[in-house]
Amino acid sequence: MAPGGKRPGPPQLPLPVTVVGGYLGAGKTTLINAMLRRAGGRRLAIMVNEFGALPIDSSLIEAADDRIVTLTGGCVCCSYGEDMVSSLAMLAALDPRPDHVLLEASGVAFPGAIAGTVGLLQDFVLDGTVVLADAETVQRRAADRYIGSTVRQQFAQADLILLNKCDLAADPDAVEAWLGEAAPDVRTVRARQADVPISVVLGARSGGPAKLVGGPFDHTGGFVSAMLNPPAGADPGALARLLADPAHRLLRAKGFVRRGDGAMAAIQVVGNRWTVTEAPAEARSGLVCIGLKGQVDVAAVRREVAEAATVRTGTDTP
Amino acid sequence: MTTTVYPARKIVTMNPARPHATHVAVRDGRIVGAGTLDELAGWGAYTLDDRFADKVLMPGLVEGHSHAMEGSFxxxxxxxxxxxxxxxxxxxxxxxxxxxxxxxxxxxxxxxxxxxxxxxxxxxxxxxxxxxxxxxxxxxxxxxxxxxxxxxxxxxxxxxxxxxxxxxxxxxxxxxxxxxxxxxxxxxxxxxxxxxxxxxxxxxxGFDRDLLACDEPGLRRFARLCVRTGVTTAADLANTLPDDAVDMMLRVTAEPGYPARIVALRRFYGVTPEELIERVLDLRERSHDNLRLGVIKVVADGSIQGFSARLRWPGYYNGAPEGLWYIPPEHLLEIYERALAAGVQVHTHTNGDEATALALDCVEAALRKHPSPDHRFTLQHCQLADSAQFRRMARLGVGVNLFPNHHFYWGDQHYGITVGPERAERMNACATALATGVPLAIHSDAPVTPLGPLFTAWCAVNRRTATGRTLGEHERIGVADALRTITLGAAYTFKLDGEIGSIETGKRADFAVLEDDPETVGGEALKDVRIWGTVQGGRIFPAAEI
Structure with a gap:
């Protein structure tokens, strides 16, 4: 390596960014801290835009300078204010580069607008938009004369809604049913203390089955994860669309498939959102799907994926 | 210290007890008195300086909502x-x-x-x-x-x-x-x-820097623009005032040749409301005559022409969605409560009438908790407030700084696209503010529109759009009211009306030096009044030499 030069390496995959939205008190800070505590080797970069005090548990902080707070486990945190683009660029330039960015939107921001900007940036890819709802207060907030429409739009812009503080709500079923009408087709996950597996919020890590481990309020008994192996030659776009179909009620799906021309494609599904991008040739074929137990019929998904692949390649069709 | 007496063609004082004078006496950067030479001679020895003998003097104009980044732009x-x-x-x-x-x-x-x-x-x-x-x-x-x-x-x-x-x-x-x-x-x-x-x-x-921050060359350029427009005190209304910027501004504005008084508001950003109050109390202590610190600026919503102002029902004329909040109501209320408790003044940007409604709700709730005579909370822009909101402001002691320059620059678009004819004709309701007793200032929001209080006064008097439409005859105000608004009116919003805004005994020797008489040129010509320069704190700044 030349002195002062940058090590030439394979072109980096775009850095995934998950936007975390939701009104004040919905649990964004709790969620971020929970994700940091169970990062499990992922280098998370947290971007915050809530006023003032850093919303990170002091036990997780190792060091701080002007722009960046170093956290345990190789994670970092910065506040981005009105300069989101240059803050993201700064994070992407860190060595080692973070694996994933969690971008916390302010309580009145439209996460969809932030996601739209992320989608325009080179070197970044929008992973998804997770919006938290406080099960105890969300209906009242959504009817508020000033912020009601903002809160309702935040849900409409979500890929996943985390219905948090379910332990405090008198009737969580009713709240979830109401959310279903306020934001049709957006998948909802119930939680208390924002306690959900990291693979639900950030997607599974590539190459292996999703670990559905939560914290002290673990509801992971409620999740199901499955590894699918679509045959080579499947149309990645058709597969992704199928996995994002609201009828399957998957929360997330992620992995690689081999195209008809032999190249690998990466598939990423969050709720109704799906993306297909090019993947490195050495990527291993396989798709990890995550959903809620009792909602997802894994056998049916498996069957449809196989059928879709078959129809596409046409080998078995008379 | 010597007293200098300036005779002038006319001195417009804004002091209703003696609205006009022929001479003004200045000592130590302040006004000893305004009157006849005989009256002023009673103060003792003086030097007569007749350089303004053929000029019209007004109180130095006060721009209550501008940004020093006009200089940077x-x-x-x-x-x-x-x-x-x-x-x-x-x-x-x-x-x-x-x-x-x-x-x-x-x-x-x-x-x-x-x-x-x-x-x-x-x-x-x-x-x-x-x-x-x-x-x-x-x-x-x-x-x-x-x-x-x-x-x-x-x-x-x-x-x-x-x-x-x-x-x-x-x-x-x-x-x-x-x-x-x-x-x-x-x-x-x-x-x-x-x-x-x-x-x-x-x-x-090249637009990546914080657009509301000002740099040193920009701050100097801004002051030169002040001299050319007759302004002796101008707001830098939304600075985040990081330490290095404060140090720079304190140094530059204290230079003997710096010709303007800057009122720099600390924008709510990047700190908790609690820290914000601490910060502005500390800043207030660091103020000097030409840099006034210690007031808070909060932004509640966006802009009308950007369709991000929060409008009440039925919303935008062209059906655009109802705009954006830039602060949750809880935070606004907390800032108001803490500010009232600490005796700190807050200016709030509200463009849409829904943002104005929220701000008034929060002021009312905060005042119930911390009754505060003379808080002088001020709504900035407040362009779409209706008459009921003005009556409410009057009851709550809330002032407004309205934005009549919009009539000229975007009035036709407001009429045809953004808010529609009815609300376009009532927007920036200067006459309603005066009629309801709401303390009134008017502004340019430079660099959004050009700095120039006499142009802003022309906009308030004529309400003329770029294509010549009169946007709401009923809300036009008279020349005398407009001139008071760009001097004492704006000074009041910063609690500086006891210090500047009129030519009276004891006040700062701040004058706009004019070639024409704004009281007699007529409302149509107000924007064309020629400006020779300013006197600020007794120091003379001809525009031709700045």
């Missing part, structure tokens, strides 16, 4: 449709065609040494080119080798060339974003609409 290329004077006194002609815009930018590009340095322009107003939008091909005629970015007058659109798009990785098909129109070729046209679409281009076109 002049480092970019002016691309506006209307003539505009720069800090050096050069009037840049308004550009009446896209070709003229391209030509001016190309001239500026040719002066740059580096062939790859970005070129930034400002104040483009795309609505004036006959439905033809400025696109990247136009700006490619300026340069294909460097990024070119031109900010719209409203601040909500950035026009860029192909090189800038290419550098941002956006010169590609398949972009699906509401703020990025695509051409027939499927590629972006180069018009980036709204902050979300503009953000990725900022770093490539």
């Amino acid at each position: 002049w480092a970019y290329v002016y691309c506006g449709y209307f003539d505009r004077m720069d800090p050096e006194g050069t009037v840049w002609t308004g550009l009446k065609s896209i070709d003229e815009i391209v030509a001016r930018l190309r001239e500026a590009a040719d002066r740059l040494e580096s062939p790859t340095a970005p070129l930034a322009g400002w104040s483009l107003d795309a609505i004036y080119y006959g439905g033809r939008r400025v696109d990247r091909h136009d700006l490619d005629r300026v340069s294909t080798g460097r990024a070119v970015g031109v900010l719209n007058a409203s601040g909500h659109i950035l026009n860029v060339n192909s090189k800038a798009l290419e550098m941002a990785g956006l010169l590609k098909p398949g972009i699906d974003h509401p703020g990025i129109p695509l051409g027939k070729d499927g590629l972006p046209t180069g018009e980036m609409k709204g902050p979300d679409a503009m953000a990725p281009l900022g770093p490539h076109t």
Whole structure:
């Protein structure tokens, strides 16, 4: 390596960014801290835009300078204010580069607008938009004369809604049913203390089955994860669309498939959102799907994926 | 210390007990008195200085809502449709065609040494080119080798060339974003609409810095513009005031030749409400005569022409969604409560009438908790408030600083597109404010519109749009009211009315020195009153030499 030069390496995959939205008190800070505590080797970069005090548990902080707070486990945190683009660029330039960015939107921001900007940036890819709802207060907030429409739009812009503080709500079923009408087709996950597996919020890590481990309020008994192996030659776009179909009620799906021309494609599904991008040739074929137990019929998904692949390649069709 | 007595053709004092005087006596930067030479001679020995013998003196004009970055923007290329004077006194002609815009930018590009340095322009107003939008091909005629970015007058659109798009990785098909129109070729046209679409281009076109921060050359240029417009006290209304900026501003404004008093408000940003109060209390202690600190600015919503102001039902005339909140109501209320408890003043940006409603609800709740005589909380812009809201402001002791320059620059768009005829005719309701007893100031929001209180007064008096429509006859105010509003009215909003805003015994010797008499030229000519310069704190600043 030349002195002062940058090590030439394979072109980096775009850095995934998950936007975390939701009104004040919905649990964004709790969620971020929970994700940091169970990062499990992922280098998370947290971007915050809530006023003032850093919303990170002091036990997780190792060091701080002007722009960046170093956290345990190789994670970092910065506040981005009105300069989101240059803050993201700064994070992407860190060595080692973070694996994933969690971008916390302010309580009145439209996460969809932030996601739209992320989608325009080179070197970044929008992973998804997770919006938290406080099960105890969300209906009242959504009817508020000033912020009601903002809160309702935040849900409409979500890929996943985390219905948090379910332990405090008198009737969580009713709240979830109401959310279903306020934001049709957006998948909802119930939680208390924002306690959900990291693979639900950030997607599974590539190459292996999703670990559905939560914290002290673990509801992971409620999740199901499955590894699918679509045959080579499947149309990645058709597969992704199928996995994002609201009828399957998957929360997330992620992995690689081999195209008809032999190249690998990466598939990423969050709720109704799906993306297909090019993947490195050495990527291993396989798709990890995550959903809620009792909602997802894994056998049916498996069957449809196989059928879709078959129809596409046409080998078995008379 | 010697007393200097200035005779003048006329002195407009704003002191109702003696509205006019022939002489003013100044000592130690303050006014000993205004009256006849005989009256002033009673104060003892004096030197007679007759340099203003043929001028009209007014109290130094007070701009209650501007941004010192007006000075910084002049480092970019002016691309506006209307003539505009720069800090050096050069009037840049308004550009009446896209070709003229391209030509001016190309001239500026040719002066740059580096062939790859970005070129930034400002104040483009795309609505004036006959439905033809400025696109990247136009700006490619300026340069294909460097990024070119031109900010719209409203601040909500950035026009860029192909090189800038290419550098941002956006010169590609398949972009699906509401703020990025695509051409027939499927590629972006180069018009980036709204902050979300503009953000990725900022770093490539020279607009990446905090646009509300001012730099040292900008702060100096801003003061020169003040002298040229008769302004002796001007707000820098939304600075985040980081320590290094405060140090710089304290130093520069204390220089013997710095000709303006800057009232710099600390914008609520990046700290908790609790920290904010601590910070402004500390800042207040650091103030000196020409830099006043210790007031809070909060932004509640966006702008009307950017469709981000929060409007009450039935919303925007063209059906656009109801706008954006920039602060949760809980935070606004907390700031008000803490500010009232600490005796700190808060100015709140509310453009839409729903934002005004929220601010008034919060003021009322906070006042119930911390009853505070003379809090002087002020709503900035407050463009769409209706008469019921003005009555409520009066009851709550809330003042307004309205934005009549909008009538001229965007009045036709407000009438036809944003809020529709009825609300356009009531917007910036200066007459209603006066009738309901709400303390009133009017402003330019420079650099959004040009600094110039006499022009702003003309806008309030005539309510004329760019195409000549009178936007709400009923809300016009008289010349005398307008002149009081751009002096004492604005001073009141910063609790400085005991110190500046009129020519009276004991006040600062701040004068606007005029060639024409604003009281007699007539409302139509108010914007054309010629300005010789200013006197600020007793120091004389002729515009011709600044």
